[in-house]
Amino acid sequence: MSQKTNILYIGRNAEITTVVVRLLNNNEDWFGMGTTLDNEAQKLFMQHPFDIVLLGNGITKDEDLQLRAFFTKQNPAIKIVQHYGGGSGLLKSEILIALGNLNNL
Secondary structure: OOOOEEEEEEOOOHHHHHHHHHHHHHOOOEEEEEEOOHHHHHHHHHHOOOOEEEEOOOOOHHHHHHHHHHHHHHOOOOEEEEOOOOOHHHHHHHHHHHHOOHHHO
């Protein structure tokens, strides 16, 4: 059994965050967690070995820059993807591209 890809989603809309996390966890190869708060995202990041961070809707440019700086300082190899919606097909594609797993698109 292969290890799951751990994905952290950060967005400002609680309902969308819930949906994205559900979509992530519907994929047997992924484990997703999500939050609407930057400080909670940073705390989760320190507690779990995430492979990908998804930055969602409502994050300002300054918040984006601060989050990226924090995550890459903690893990320079972290993959950070902007995800502003578009359905589960786009979400899957964004994650597979980030993982370099283009054969499964």
